Amino acid sequence: MNPDKFLTVKQKTKGAASDQMNSTAGALPQGRNALIGLGSNINPESNLVKAKDLLAQWPGIHPMAFSRLYRTKAWGKTDQDDFLNAVIKLETRLEPLELLGALQQIENMLGRERLEKWGPRTIDLDILDYGGLVLQTDRLVLPHPLLHQRAFVLVPLLGVDPDWRHPISGLPARELLAGLPPEEMEPVEQPDLWD
Numbered sequence: 793m794n795p796d797k798f799l800t801v802k803q804k805t806k807g808a809a810s811d812q813m814n815s816t817a818g819a820l821p822q823g824r825n826a827l828i829g830l831g832s833n834i835n836p837e838s839n840l841v842k843a844k845d846l847l848a849q850w851p852g853i854h855p856m857a858f859s860r861l862y863r864t865k866a867w868g869k870t871d872q873d874d875f876l877n878a879v880i881k882l883e884t885r886l887e888p889l890e891l892l893g894a895l896q897q898i899e900n901m902l903g904r905e906r907l908e909k910w911g912p913r914t915i916d917l918d919i920l921d922y923g924g925l926v927l928q929t930d931r932l933v934l935p936h937p938l939l940h941q942r943a944f945v946l947v948p949l950l951g952v953d954p955d956w957r958h959p960i961s962g963l964p965a966r967e968l969l970a971g972l973p974p975e976e977m978e979p980v981e982q983p984d985l986w987d
């Protein structure tokens with residue numbers, strides 16, 4: 793799969809594979825970079841914006857870049873509404889488990905219910921990568937164990953971090969994406985919503 797096909801004309805003429813980049817002014821001293829995957833298929837526009845805003849206000853978290861929103865077919869359990877997915881690159885002073893705790897609090901604040909595996913969800917927040925750390929505990933696995941298999945993660949990830957490499961295999965995200973079967977995915981044009 794060629795991620796360039798998901799870029800708008802505007803982005804192509806800018807010549808950058810990266811999505812909306814924010815200023816790094818005010819970045820946290822001694823912060824670590826982390827990549828967060830966001831997904832929702834229940835009022836997805838509203839829930840993704842709320843999650844983004846809560847992340848931006850969270851103490852110790854400084855968002856650096858927001859990917860575009862992508863509409864994607866549900867994965868695993870297909871008889872449900874389409875998802876909107878995005879990736880946020882952030883800098884954080886939080887330790888990995890603290891960051892996971894913050895994401896889970898945000899999920900709870902947005903009313904996430906875990907009714908069934910792969911089922912509809914108000915919001916799903918995953919730590920895709922935390923500074924290249926490789927970790928395997930009961931609560932947290934880093935990098936996220938499924939990220940290299942999912943186009944709906946890799947495409948927005950490339951938008952915020954085009955040079956990212958998988959911490960275990962060392963393979964660039966672009967190469968990982970090229971190995972995946974094509975999937976139905978379309979960028980969502982909602983600049984006012986996400987900006």
Ligand code: AMP
Pocket residue numbers: 892916917918919920930931932933934935936937
């Ligand atoms: P999910 O239902 O996909 O949101 O999975 C949530 C569970 O995955 C939680 O119990 C987390 O403790 C666990 N988990 C393990 N690794 C991660 C990760 N990298 N990001 C988010 N949740 C994780």
